[in-house]
Amino acid sequence: MPRGGGLATAPHRNLTKQLLGRGLGLGPGVAPPFCYTREVSRSFQPGRRLRAFIAAIGALALLSAGVVADAATRRGVAAAALDARRAAVRGVGLGDLALSSSARWIRHPTQAEPGAPFQDLPSTFDVDPAGAVVGPPAPRARRER
Amino acid sequence: MTERASAEAIGATDVAKRYFDGATRVHAVEGVSLSVARGELVVVQGTSGSGKTTLLGLLGGLIAPTRGDVRIAGKSTVHMRDHHRTRWRRAHVGFVFQELQLIRRMSLLENVLLPLVPSGGARMTHVERAERLLERFGLAEKRDVGVERLSGGERQRGALARALVLEPEVLLLDEPTAHVDAENAARVVDLLAEEKAAGRAILATTHDPRLADDPRVDRAVVMEAGQLRAPDA
Amino acid sequence: MRRQWALLEHALGSLRRRAWRHVALAVAVALVVGVYGSALLLADALRGEWRSTLASVPDLVVQRLEGGRPALVEVAALAEVVPLDAPGVRSAEARVWGYLFVEALGANVTVVGGERPLDGALAAGRAPRAGAERPECVVGVALADHFAVRPGDRLAVPDARGELVLLEVVGVFVAASALQTADVLVTDDATARRLLALPEGRATDYAVTLSRPEEAPVIAGQVRARMSDARVIERDALVRTYELTFDGRSGLLSALLVPCLAVLLLLVWERLSGLGEAERREIGVLKAVGWETRDVLTARLWESAIVAVGGAWVGALAAYAHVFWLDAVGLRGALFGWSALHPPLELTPVIDPTAAWTLLGVVVVPFVGASIVPAWRAASIDVDEAIR
Numbered sequence: 001m002p003r004g005g006g007l008a009t010a011p012h013r014n015l016t017k018q019l020l021g022r023g024l025g026l027g028p029g030v031a032p033p034f035c036y037t038r039e040v041s042r043s044f045q046p047g048r049r050l051r052a053f054i055a056a057i058g059a060l061a062l063l064s065a066g067v068v069a070d071a072a073t074r075r076g077v078a079a080a081a082l083d084a085r086r087a088a089v090r091g092v093g094l095g096d097l098a099l100s101s102s103a104r105w106i107r108h109p110t111q112a113e114p115g116a117p118f119q120d121l122p123s124t125f126d127v128d129p130a131g132a133v134v135g136p137p138a139p140r141a142r143r144e145r
Numbered sequence: 146m147t148e149r150a151s152a153e154a155i156g157a158t159d160v161a162k163r164y165f166d167g168a169t170r171v172h173a174v175e176g177v178s179l180s181v182a183r184g185e186l187v188v189v190q191g192t193s194g195s196g197k198t199t200l201l202g203l204l205g206g207l208i209a210p211t212r213g214d215v216r217i218a219g220k221s222t223v224h225m226r227d228h229h230r231t232r233w234r235r236a237h238v239g240f241v242f243q244e245l246q247l248i249r250r251m252s253l254l255e256n257v258l259l260p261l262v263p264s265g266g267a268r269m270t271h272v273e274r275a276e277r278l279l280e281r282f283g284l285a286e287k288r289d290v291g292v293e294r295l296s297g298g299e300r301q302r303g304a305l306a307r308a309l310v311l312e313p314e315v316l317l318l319d320e321p322t323a324h325v326d327a328e329n330a331a332r333v334v335d336l337l338a339e340e341k342a343a344g345r346a347i348l349a350t351t352h353d354p355r356l357a358d359d360p361r362v363d364r365a366v367v368m369e370a371g372q373l374r375a376p377d378a
Numbered sequence: 379m380r381r382q383w384a385l386l387e388h389a390l391g392s393l394r395r396r397a398w399r400h401v402a403l404a405v406a407v408a409l410v411v412g413v414y415g416s417a418l419l420l421a422d423a424l425r426g427e428w429r430s431t432l433a434s435v436p437d438l439v440v441q442r443l444e445g446g447r448p449a450l451v452e453v454a455a456l457a458e459v460v461p462l463d464a465p466g467v468r469s470a471e472a473r474v475w476g477y478l479f480v481e482a483l484g485a486n487v488t489v490v491g492g493e494r495p496l497d498g499a500l501a502a503g504r505a506p507r508a509g510a511e512r513p514e515c516v517v518g519v520a521l522a523d524h525f526a527v528r529p530g531d532r533l534a535v536p537d538a539r540g541e542l543v544l545l546e547v548v549g550v551f552v553a554a555s556a557l558q559t560a561d562v563l564v565t566d567d568a569t570a571r572r573l574l575a576l577p578e579g580r581a582t583d584y585a586v587t588l589s590r591p592e593e594a595p596v597i598a599g600q601v602r603a604r605m606s607d608a609r610v611i612e613r614d615a616l617v618r619t620y621e622l623t624f625d626g627r628s629g630l631l632s633a634l635l636v637p638c639l640a641v642l643l644l645l646v647w648e649r650l651s652g653l654g655e656a657e658r659r660e661i662g663v664l665k666a667v668g669w670e671t672r673d674v675l676t677a678r679l680w681e682s683a684i685v686a687v688g689g690a691w692v693g694a695l696a697a698y699a700h701v702f703w704l705d706a707v708g709l710r711g712a713l714f715g716w717s718a719l720h721p722p723l724e725l726t727p728v729i730d731p732t733a734a735w736t737l738l739g740v741v742v743v744p745f746v747g748a749s750i751v752p753a754w755r756a757a758s759i760d761v762d763e764a765i766r
Contacts, residue, residue, distance in 0.1 A: 047387075049387055049394070050383065050387050052390075053390055060688075064695065070698075070703075074725070075727070078726035081552065084498055084554050085554055086431050086433065087495075087499035088499035088551055089434040091499045091505075091564070092559060093436060093475070093490065093585055094475065094490070094558075096558070097557045097721075098557060098558060098721050099710075099714040099721065107477065107486060107488060107561070109620060109623050110435075110611070110620050111439065207666065227671070228670045228671070231669070234668060246659075246663040248660055248663055249656075255391065259664070260668045262384045262388050262673070262677075263381060263384070263668070263673040265383075266383065
């Protein structure tokens with residue numbers, strides 16, 4: 001029975017053989033690394049794993065191409081908006097990124113006092129790691145209410 | 146042709162293997178000389194621990210001898226570099242281990258084709274040859290079955306098929322009938338006789354009379370405490 | 379070549395036979411590379427973001443120190459402090475800016491006062507004019523979104539003494555500049571002073587723009603000579619501070635990942651070597667059927683390279699998706715500090731090749747090494763020993 005099944009699907013096997021041979025960049029007449037006989041059954045095809053592997057690499061490459069395309073698009077958009085951004089920074093006069101809305105040292109680190117003996121916050125080092133998790137104390141006004 | 150058939154395929158001259166088991170020195174094989182010609186089926190008998198398996202390993206180039214010379218297909222393998230010996234061995238010797246050493250969760254056909262991987266994998270002729278072997282061994286239906294689901298007899302024949310897939314001149318077998326029932330044992334013996342008829346030199350260790358006493362066995366030797374002697378009577 | 383394909387095929391089969399273990403290892407690699415890669419990508423993108431607008435920042439900022447802290451400067455003293463007629467100086471001004479805590483927002487707003495040149499920076503509306511009947515302002519996107527205001531709407535902001543000031547929104551910054559202007563409120567000089575409680579005649583600092591930036595040290599020296607309590611921040615110092623900020627934070631995050639990496643390698647070593655018996659046996663079988671040591675090792679190399687490179691590849695893609703498609707969820711908090719006003723993270727990808735190679739070298743190479751060494755040890759013993 002598996003014999004017969006193998007025979008019936010022979011053209012398909014030949015096709016995959018050709019495809020594999022071509023996919024691996026071998027010219028006509030050059031044997032691909034794995035040859036199929038018509039008897040080779042469905043469950044054991046020496047090239048099947050390789051093809052799955054190449055397909056997986058292809059999928060990753062495709063995703064990577066998507067990422068590269070996305071990156072290029074983003075660069076394009078950013079380049080188009082660059083003049084407006086520069087104008088905004090020139091207009092405001094402060095170039096720091098508005099990533100943090102906590103006190104002065106964080107919002108405009110470059111405008112603070114990098115070399116001063118006393119930084120403007122009581123615990124300068126603390127604001128980095130803890131600020132990410134804990135957040136600022138509730139305003140006194142709110143607590144008193 | 147007859148001349149070639151009578152030529153030596155594998156042989157050893159005064160070969161010895163000693164190793165240390167803790168502090169005691171074990172003479173596993175001590176001064177054995179043996180020669181097997183093409184088309185000859187030789188059986189090595191002996192109790193367990195008599196050094197049969199070590200002798201087989203020495204002849205097959207799996208174990209380096211402490212002393213003496215081993216020739217495979219007319220070449221001394223003792224002084225070969227490791228990878229040369231491995232290649233030579235792959236080309237000329239088929240080995241069936243007592244524990245068979247098939248890889249679990251791999252199909253039978255894949256196991257049979259395993260020796261072909263380093264030389265570039267199975268080509269069409271190889272696959273066809275492997276399939277013919279399996280068919281001859283009554284394993285055609287089991288080709289894609291994982292070896293852990295095969296019966297003892299099927300595994301035994303599968304291991305034999307793997308040993309034969311590269312068509313070696315020499316076939317070495319360690320207790321080929323030890324783990325199989327009478328019917329399967331007879332089948333293995335038949336297959337060995339066929340291979341012998343095909344001109345292969347066959348050396349099998351056994352303490353199984355089903356194999357040792359078969360009329361198609363050309364010669365039997367007995368191993369005892371690492372040395373060979375002629376069989377009793 | 380044929381041999382490599384055959385060994386690769388065998389390696390793939392071997393991977394499939396122990397699929398779960400290898401999937402778990404690949405996921406671990408992907409996690410380490412992904413988290414580390416996210417941190418790198420985010421930090422690099424932010425750095426790139428800041429660098430792209432660097433040229434628009436004033437060349438020198440002059441502050442006055444009082445007790446080691448910045449204090450207000452005299453507007454009238456500008457001409458005395460900055461050598462306005464020096465050849466390199468293009469313009470100088472006394473700036474009025476500062477922070478205003480807005481309770482409704484739970485965050486600080488950066489208030490900037492004065493006539494600002496905002497041409498080309500606004501998505502809608504115009505720059506605020508002084509002397510309008512109602513004070514006017516331009517706001518950043520985050521503020522506009524939070525208060526749901528558009529040009530023409532009114533915005534009530536409490537000043538520093540708590541009294542509400544009603545401002546008319548006349549413009550909104552372009553969304554593209556959100557990273558710089560999200561929390562900015564630009565208004566006229568008088569309103570800014572009121573909001574910040576800044577007395578008349580005083581300013582926050584002096585900003586100097588040079589026509590030739592390379593003369594900054596010279597001008598800075600002149601300023602220091604003219605004003606004894608001045609601290610002059612050159613643009614170089616701004617750059618340094620800024621780079622350090624994110625280098626420091628992403629470095630902190632990376633340092634946390636070192637133990638993760640160590641654990642991963644330990645896991646690899648443990649799983650691939652300690653596992654022993656079955657695998658050693660398999661290697662023994664391969665050698666027994668005529669594989670050379672290098673065949674065994676090559677197959678093994680393929681195996682672990684597929685796991686490591688595949689995992690790292692997936693991890694890198696995941697890092698990109700995380701930073702640029704998912705706005706670095708989870709990571710932004712660790713990298714930015716606390717924020718109530720999140721600007722939309724429309725970042726431009728910047729990839730530092732050195733960092734990428736370092737990452738690969740740190741993860742993939744040790745991984746492959748850790749899996750090859752035990753295989754090499756197993757493959758170089760006698761066949762006889764391996765299968766007994």
